[in-house]
Amino acid sequence: MLKNYSRRDFILQNLMVGAGMGLTSMVPYRPRKDDLPAILGGPKAHAGDWSRWPIWKPETDEARVLDVLRSGKWSRANVVADFEARWAELIGSKRCLTLVNGTNSLFVSLLQLGIGGGDEVILPPYTFIACPQAILATGAIPVFADIDKATYQIDPKKLEAKITPRTKAILPVHILGFPCDMVSIMKIAKKHNLVVVEDACQAWLAEIDHKKVGTFGDAGCFSFQNSKNIPMGEGGAIVSDNDEFMDRCYSYHNYGLAHGSVKPEPGGSFVMAGTKLRLTEYQAAIGFSQLVRFQDQTDLRERNAAYLKSLLENIPGIITYSVYENVTKSVFHLFPFRYDQEQFKGLPRSEFLNALRAEGVPCSSGYVPLNKMPYLEHAFKSKNFQKMYTAEELDIQKYNENNSCPLNDELCEEAVWLSQNMLLGNRTDMENIAHAIQKIHKNADKIKKQNA
Structure with a gap:
């Protein structure tokens, strides 16, 4: 079974933690007025710096x-x-x-x-x-x-x-x-x-x-x-x-x-x-x-990820992650979500990523299909593999057919990653990320037209 935390779940589960962060940190996020996306000449959603990595004191x-x-x-x-x-x-x-x-x-x-x-x-x-x-x-x-x-x-x-x-x-x-x-x-x-x-x-x-x-x-x-x-x-x-x-x-x-x-x-x-x-x-x-601050950083990433997830859940076309029911801690080396371009007026993911970067939000598209790359055929043609396996076992076309992973192909076309150091910021930083995506969503047709 999977669990997909809602905004309400997050607030309830983090109430005691939030109390220690000050009363203002528990004020629910409210979407801002519709600013023009930075890629169209508007202000950046996040004008500051993200935490440098690695951290050295x-x-x-x-x-x-x-x-x-x-x-x-x-x-x-x-x-x-x-x-x-x-x-x-x-x-x-x-x-x-x-x-x-x-x-x-x-x-x-x-x-x-x-x-x-x-x-x-x-x-x-x-x-x-x-x-x-x-x-x-x-x-x-x-x-x-x-x-x-x-x-x-x-x-x-x-x-x-x-x-x-x-x-x-x-x-x-x-x-x-x-x-x-x-x-x-x-x-x-x-x-x-x-x-x-x-x-x-x-x-x-x-x-x-x-x-x-x-x-x-x-x-x-x-x-x-x-x-x-x-x-x-x-x-x-x-x-x-x-x-x-x-x-x-x-x-x-x-x-x-x-x-x-x-x-x-x-x-x-x-x-x-x-x-x-x-x-x-x-x-x-x-x-x-690094161990001295490792636990505190891990907990901070988890809190910020839960808050950011609760904000992104409300944006059409942004599909947030789920974890298995028995997971008691995730640690967020990356913060992922899936991008549905049809909900963004057909704006390609590559153009969404460029628009998000223009807002001051670093991001990437993540992995490409690892089961389809030339390193496999290269290994199969090596002397050692030729000696250990038959020609039929090293038939790369047959191998590729047997190792087809269509859902992974889809994920590699949809995924968006935010790096772990971004989760070492504060709640306002998380709100800036959400606001950046909201701006892009509301103006996707204009961005698409500009890039046509």
Whole structure:
């Protein structure tokens, strides 16, 4: 089941929070008078600046980083280990291993869970390129299951229909900061004896029934890249309660050196094929500085997103997101909505986006269909894939037909994204966004005529 918060629900659920923001913050938003859109020469709906990202406060953030730099211990050591312990505690997992980025967190997790050549891994098409690339790096083939447009997430029913004897894993993605239907996905995985690697790279602290995403499957993966809600430039993490699995991941990320249950052997201590994916001490120090305000920022984004959603629900042609009934926290790496151009007098989405940017509201169209891009054929033509699979299995035309995701195609034509730093503003900022869209809606025919 889905829940789609109404304006009334939002006000009721946030009354106590709002009380702490001052009485004026609880005055209901009233649409302003019909101004001329900025793209037609009118005033901008939002004339100020949005919060810069990433946020860095020298007075509070630099001490730990400077200590690391002055120590001369820059490669992985105690600061990284301390960050891993803190992240595991925050997510509610037994173990954490940091790596150079979220992409390699996905790759290493899949590899150490036994995924490789000849296998299939099911994932959604509405995600970042890192997901299928991580699957291809193991030698496995990505299989795309269509999405639920209301939630932007993989549809469990369509997922189960994609399972074949070659299927060995599911890679659900908590895209945009909204949790997938992990209860259904885990039931399917158990039924078919599949491993589950959760991509929580955009969903730090998101919850299902008060349990953090990333802790439902065999492994959970996170990203700390510069645009992410907790940035350290580059960085990633794997969390899991499985000690043997985590020891294998650690060994692999450190050249295959024996670690924990991965014991040295008579021939030497490098006991598995591995590589070097270690995080640095100064990256972890930057991560610690971001953790100080991370929870407060997460809560602020959630409050502002709920308020903005309540405003946009009343604008024809703007279709707001829904989340599953058991979701207890969404974390908004992005704020999405769907754009129905017919409700905007046929104004194309590209022209809507330009008009919205002219109002001082940065925005983007989001993902394009990931299941149709040339990287797949490139991988299939590689020497390794040619050796692992038959010509029929690598028939790209047949592959494309089998991996058609029509609802994802529609979503990629309709979606509009607002970035997470915009949700660190105040209620007036959210009202400015809504006002900008209202102006465009009321003058869509004039904008369209100007662009003809």
